[in-house]
Amino acid sequence: MSSELDPAFETVPQAPARRIVISVDAMGGDRGPAAVVAGLALSAAEHRDIDFLLHGNEAELSALVARRPELKGRVRVVHAEGVVRMEDKPSQVLRTGSNTSMWSTIESLRQGDAMAAVSCGNTGALMAVSMIRLRKLPGVNRPAIACLWPSRGPKPFNVMLDVGADIKADAPDLLQYALMGASYARNGLGYDRPRVGLLNVGTEDHKGRAELRQAQELIASATETGNFDFVGFVEGGDLPSAKVDVIVTDGFTGNIALKTGEGTAKLVGELLRESLRATLLSKIGALFAMGSLKRLQLRIDPRRVNGGVFLGLNGTVVKSHGSADSTGVAAAITLAYRLARSGFQERLAQRVASLAEAAQDAGEGNNKNGNTE
């Protein structure tokens, strides 16, 4: 398929009767299965072509589902005895966790019964189980977690990766992140030709660690293979910038940046609320401005940007915040749904394969796969 035909997710042609099946882990989130089932109900009402495989305690889940008319006939409960807890170590879950709802959720994806998976559980364990059961895509060295970041650009979100799948990344890994992040931005967010930037401590070419300068060269030479533009180094202040769509970094730095940004937004929001409660005049002012303040809150609400996507595996896994409520769970499911509906997984696999091929062909100056996705 040529890149000219590369459609945004909204316009992907599809057979009318095709159902999108999402595998959902009902357990392990901070708010328990009731919040997850409430999120399912919201998503089911919004998207008529979603069905669910729901993993966890069968008696409990069947009762919760039965109370939601929107879910009638659209959920199959898959019983799992065990639950992965937030404090469980990934290595321990790999050894003893095959009876858990998380494991079962990924297993449905592996067997092709679902087209994407969603969990609010322990991130480290979810990545470990996904790695071991789904395996890495051929050609991928380190999988990555991509998150969404409120943007001042033409679309409401930028993408940042890796935000914590791995704690390090060398230059070829960062190149793969660029490619995977760009593919995600096209298929999940409707970007046409995403602009990729590499996170660094300055924008000048001589700045930063040696592997970043190597990665800069690799990414600059892969823009045609990857169907993206490269804007070079960007800084921490550029994460919400209109000049970049996909920000590439190692998982240690990305995790710190993600949590710093979330923490700062939360702090400013709390201080704003305190200020507006501080005097009678400001309380009156807040009443008048309430509509606008509510719209602002919606715009920066972390629940609406909920969903880290695991990239580079044989299957699409969306990690929802552990503390997600029904709105948050529904946002994560919608993201999984869009990616499944766009055929993202197959496109990403082709893209990674063509990168590997282009690297092989590089000696011959032969870049015949440059425009496939």
Next chain:
Amino acid sequence: MSSELDPAFETVPQAPARRIVISVDAMGGDRGPAAVVAGLALSAAEHRDIDFLLHGNEAELSALVARRPELKGRVRVVHAEGVVRMEDKPSQVLRTGSNTSMWSTIESLRQGDAMAAVSCGNTGALMAVSMIRLRKLPGVNRPAIACLWPSRGPKPFNVMLDVGADIKADAPDLLQYALMGASYARNGLGYDRPRVGLLNVGTEDHKGRAELRQAQELIASATETGNFDFVGFVEGGDLPSAKVDVIVTDGFTGNIALKTGEGTAKLVGELLRESLRATLLSKIGALFAMGSLKRLQLRIDPRRVNGGVFLGLNGTVVKSHGSADSTGVAAAITLAYRLARSGFQERLAQRVASLAEAAQDAGEGNNKNGNTE
């Protein structure tokens, strides 16, 4: 001096007639020397015991100073022909920059004519010139830049370091940062026994890179030598937290976190302003709430937290934001003044020396210098 007597800066005993001399680079900031001289005037009005050495173009500076009655008799202008520009590479400044105002500013500190230095110029060049001219404190491997972060704790600011002096740090470097940051927090910010945290991607002991787990052990065993408490790993969301006062990290991660936090606060502030202008009701509301909103703006105003401090050199250098206006310059000068007044430089040197001694003595279990500052 025993740690029980270790005073906060407000109460440092001093000879009444002692003047605090600050060496200030008037050139190289984005707003030019007029903003710097205006900042000097603000500081001079606030602190009656400050005098200044002001470096740059003599004719221009003398004219600016003459227009400020607050500065009469308190500024000596030191002529320097050259100016370090923001785009100059540090290596180039080291080779050809000895005629610049930045160089001259550091030189006055080196020669003992001033007790601290302030510049709004190019950070990389300022660190390079400071390193070469002042040299590292005996026992320090990598100097660090410490910044202030709005805090929810009992004091208005937390300290984070390194935010960009170096792009890497190993475990012993991180230990030195802990010690230097704690000393800065005591002397510059009035913390009694600062709580130090180590920035990581999770708070569990097994998380993160190997050097962080090593640093965790080193820092935990140095709390008495350093006169601080250690709270272990903290995450990006904890930077404004009330549970930690000093956050230790490598300069790459710290720089990304600092700029991410600043960028996020700016984004939320812009979105808030847009929201309040969006409807007639919200405009009316903003009028009522204006007093409270202004106080909020003051609280998170980056100009009021202006001033990165270079730690680990033979001399205290405060780096002001390049875009600082008179309020920002005055904040940086006040910080330099407090540190100079508290005898911070001598205390830090003793602290670093006692750490080195404690490390030597460790085999003998002899920690006799544990409580000096």
